[in-house]
Amino acid sequence: MKLKSMLVGVAALVAGAFSVSAMAAYPDKPVTVICPWTAGGGTDVLLRALSKAAEKHLGQTINVVNQTGGAGAIGHNAIRAARPDGYTVGMITFELNSLPPQGLVPFTWKDFDPLMRINSDPAALTVRKDAPYSTVRGFMDYAKEHPGEITIGNSAPGSVWHIAAGLAAEKTGVQVKHVPFDGAQPAVTSLVGGHIKAVAVSVAEVRGQVQAGNLKILGVMSADRDKIFPDVPTFKEQGVDVQFYTWRGLAVPKGVPANIKAKISDAYKKAFDSPEFQEFAAKASLNLAYQNAADFTKFLDQNYKDVEAVMKSLGLAKK
Amino acid sequence: MEFNWSLMLASYGTVFTPGVLFIICVGVTAGIVIGSLPGLTATMGVALLVPLTFGRPPLESLSMLLGIYCGAMYGGSISAILIRTPGTPAAAATILEGYPMARRGEAGRAMAMALFASFFGGIVGALIMTFASPVVSSFALEFGPVEYFALAIFGLSVIVSISGRSLIKGMMAAFFGLLISSIGFDPISGFPRFTFGLMEMMEGPPFIPTLIGLFAVSEVFNEVQKTGQIKQLKANLNQYLPSWADIKYCFKHLCRSSFIGTFIGAIPGAGGDIAAFISYGQAKRTSKHPERFGHGEIEGLASSESANNACSGGAMIPLLSLGVPGDAVTAVLLGAFIIQGLQPGPMLYKEHIDIVYQIFASMMLAQFVMLFIGMAGIRLFAKVILVDRAILTPAIFVLSMVGAFAMRSNVFDVYTTLAFGILGYVMMRYDYPLSPILLALILGPMAEANLRRAMVISAGDPSILFSRPIAVVLMGLAVVSLALSIKSQKKVEARLAEMERTLEKETAS
């Protein structure tokens, strides 16, 4: 009898503890943010800077956890499979839309609850400073006259920049050889060393070498000109209608209560607007492009269709 | 770029202030701790602490990060020597000699030499970085796919030297390791190979857990079976610096390895792990006692440790002068520079030459700080070996698993560690050397990806491989080194067999 009442008491206490923790105002413990890319990389540094600014608005510690591997597949999967209690947030990136068409992952962006888009960086076609062409057209003409000579480096097979370069080549009808590297940085280094003819990576990734006078940008694949290099025309201005971006945003697993979602979004939006973060983004030459949840969802839908179509036509998608 | 002596002196003045020195001390200490923990590499350490530098002045931030970098490169050797756990991949070659030394009761001697060699290598690296950056960096840019392929082949020729008692088993281990390294996305077409449908395998088995499993966990299985039979290890811990005789004995190797380390560090994409193994191979090939290697030869320890620390100075060269990181750590440092509003490369030399010289100065000072903190800590670290094996062995297992998990918070990595632990144990039992697998995992992807890349560029014409002087020289060196190593390995096998025979005779009579 005594034992039984004790057990009941313990059970009541435990139940009480659980219900209290569930009832308590969100957030009552540190929040984890999953980054699908390695610590110290571009995505990671951006996420850490943003999360640091968001901490004081959320009133809790935010821990960035790098769950890397499988070209981003593992991290995205971890975000999707996390407990939907608002204590796990994640950064989703372009690869979420390029992995499914390759048949590499069993999920799409529809399995996530998007919160906001943070930035979107257009691809830029960059060549060595001493190259005999200085426009996109000139480059393409050169490629036509010298078949088999042009090699364009990208960051990985099937990566955003591989697709971008493929799209540009397809639109202009030239034959180029795509050389995948292990990340954008080695590709840029190889271009500076003269081992390849061009790279199709973001402006941020070539900025240092362009400013140092080793490389020149022929064009950016965006609607508007770049803020750092306003002299560089877009592809469209040069008569090649190609636009291609990578993007990063925040998302939570499906099923997070609306009020908690609002709190997270709110804290991150304030962090996004904070002068510290804006200054950070300017230094890192990130092309900030905020979108709220509704717009981001629409964007993701469109982007997924576009990417899938491009990958199919380039033969990168699974048949 | 003229060398500016007065600016150099002025930068030493700026860096040699209590505030900056304190920050360097903090960085070095954090680096040593992070480096000595399994799974936490120098790259991870710097990446974890970069956010702390947001909003701090550049000199403070960068000197702290440089301190972590140098500290972690040395810290890796501590756990490598004491508990056969490579704290960082760059310390993997240190295990080969350091751990047998510790088992022999020479933990103090090994630790002292590791510290001194790290310091020596670090100083050589920092000096070359200060005085020869422009020359070395132009060399670094010469490296394209063909050159990387040749470098990988040259590195792989070291496998012969680390094959232990049987060259055939060493080669089997190497090709098995190379096959493991081919698991995951094909580097050119992106086709997922041998993944068995697992998402976790799409980039191959994770490197750090594999490393920890092969060396640390396998030793745990080995150790538990011996309890009761082995005496508690003894260690003579009254040493802070290696004896004069040891330094003299290893001096040749210290110098050569430091240069090899700096140059390999300066080649983008090749880091401390490759440098350490190549130097180790060189040391064994040129040693008077190659048969002692693998059984606790201090020459081997000195060369691998000086090479991996020299590498940090080398890796900074292309970062500062070209804006191109020399290894994984400097790739993270590049991000830290950019956050500070500094774009490494020629523009940094033009616009912020003062910062460049301050980095030279803090790199140099970090080496001295590392030496002093290392000396102060050496007895403390080495105490680990005196801990009761019945407590230490299970603790090493837990620490290995935690280290494997921490890298990317994935339980799959814990299973990988265990699986490779079992594999490592079985291989050790049947006399298959483990380090060829490791070297294969480091160099395999480099060899394959760059060969395929070169083939894409040349549209399948193999003559591209012989079209570039550096590559031809490296491949020639690989052939020579292979021939010499096989010759020396034959001698080693013969000597070891002879020693075994005499031992048998003695025990028989």
Added chain:
Amino acid sequence: MKVADIFGGALGILIGAFAIWEGTKMPVDVVMKIGPSFFPNILGGLLIVFSAILIINALRGRSKGKVEPYRLSDKGTQRGLITLAAGIVFCVVLDPLGFIPTSIVFLTFMMWVMGKRNPLLIAVTPALITLAVWLVFEKVLSLSMPAGVLADYL
């Protein structure tokens, strides 16, 4: 060692053959002639060659060294097998149970297996080691460990 070498060689041949067989299922690059299967084929082939040499050497009685055969009655072998089992259990329960309980139980058990019987030592040391590891990784370096059953309290 002779039997072990023959067995090891056979295993090497099997692994090499598997790699080559898997390679046949990979897409072929018609232009370059070296597709995803190029490297694995070479490696698998060489692994088979060296494995075969090992077997031939073993058959000719050239195996080096000796191995102590396992005996189940041997205390060391028993401890090895217990450790293996404990290690597997550790990995399986790490995520659902959480790092702290798993580690404490594992350390206590292993210390007992390795012959520690002092109750105070067995009770206190595992908790201290676990706590120290947890503090360094989770709190100082903010690398998250599996929380498991303690998820709501940490």
